[in-house]
Amino acid sequence: MAEGFCSKVTAILRKLYKGLKSLTGLIILLVLYNIIGAVIFVELEAPYEKKMVIKEKPEHKELIRLLTNVAVALNSSEFEILRNKTFDLINQYDIEAVEGKSEGTWDFWKALFFCATIYTTIGYGNIYPKTDAGKVAAIFYAVFGIPLAMKVLAVLGKKLMIILKFFYLLVKRCFKCKGRNNNRYTVRDKQTNNVDSVELSEIDKSDIKIEQGNKEERIKKEIENKLPIAVPIIILIIYIFLGAIMYTLWEDWGYLDAFYFVFISVSTIGFGDITPVHTKFFIVSSIYVFIGLALVSMCINVLIDFYIMSIKLAVHQMDVVKSTVKKGCRCGSRRQSI
Structure with a gap:
């Protein structure tokens, strides 16, 4: 029983590993890695950010109170314009400060974006961890995330190159075929003694087979069929x-x-x-x-x-x-x- 269970587990793990090696599996793994990272950084950084907002509120209120007292002290008529401008600036500062703190830096979508800037090595720097736990998590996240992202990009880049090369050669052959429509040769069939109309491309295929022994020509042919840079x-x-x-x-x-x-x-x-x-x-x-x-x-x-x-x-x-x-x-x- 134990041996049968182990063999089943081994078979499942092999299938899972084979699936993860494919491009689809790698992309799914990277997306899951991104989501997990976003959840981790939100849990680590959002509470710290809220604490910092609470700490800043008394200082903010004290500054508002001080500026208000200064503005009220300016009672003479010659300072009326200055007093009105001061009150306007106080109100504007109060509104902007409250709106800026209420939005917060660490929501789920911003954390997703932050994780993407880590494993792509872009690192804009507008969002960054401030807690010790967040900094340590960013280090480990980068250690495992960057190789995974580079692997996905390498495989995806090869796939895109193959697809682009296929369409490029297809278009190239279409243009060649249009230029060869008027060039036809007659070849006599030895078995039926019939004369058939043969495309020039078929003769080219036979010529290529004959020239396969020439290594230099074959390499040059491969270079011609390569996708232009x-x-x-x-x-x-x-x-x-x-x-x-x-x-x-x-x-x-x-x-x-x-x-x-x-x-x-x-x-x-x-x-x-x-x-x-x-x-x-x-x-x-x-x-x-x-x-x-x-x-x-x-x-x-x-x-x-x-x-x-x-x-x-x-x-x-x-x-x-x-x-x-x-x-x-x-x-x-x-x-x-x-």
Whole structure:
């Protein structure tokens, strides 16, 4: 019984591990990690923030009382304008202070956004832990969250590269087929002695099979079929421009500020001088920035793929040169022996 139970548990764990290794499993794991982190930081930081608000209230009331007494003391007619302005400033300060403290920094959505800035290594700095427990939690959260996020971004970047390459080659073949519609060859079938109309692409396939023995031509062919570096970079630039338009609609920003924020976020610089204000858009901002980081990862994968093929071609050419030099040395030694 015990052995059967252990085998079942092992089988379940293997299936779970296999599922988590997939892109879907990694994304689900990252989302759960984000939610758990948000709950932890709200529980750690929100009570401390409330205590700080309570501590600041007596000082706030004392300042209001002092300014009120000063304003009342100005009874002469020549200070009437100054007294009225002082009362207006007191009322404005009181309202702004109460509204600012009532909103609070650590709600669930802001905590989600804060967790996203940790594992993406952006770190705007507008939200940060103030308690010792929160600082320790942020350290451990980053230690496990950053590798998980980097793994998800790497896998997602490869998947996006494969999808983009598929559509690029599909469009490329469509354009080639349009140019070959008028170029047809006739080939006689040996078995039926019938003359069939054959597309030029079929002859190209046979030519490719013949040329498979030539390693250099095959590598060059692979390089031609690689996704150009400019394609993912252009897509990333378009994504940033569209994101800037999106933020001008959400926030009270000009287009330059919105573009600046998107670029600083996607490049993981994260100065924190400009950050979103509306809480309801925080989760969408996190998703947008994460997709932008995935596009950056896709660009990096395309660059790596291109350089790998270039290195293969260079190594092959070096091998050809070495073999040519060796043959020359052998021929020279034979002539000397004759």
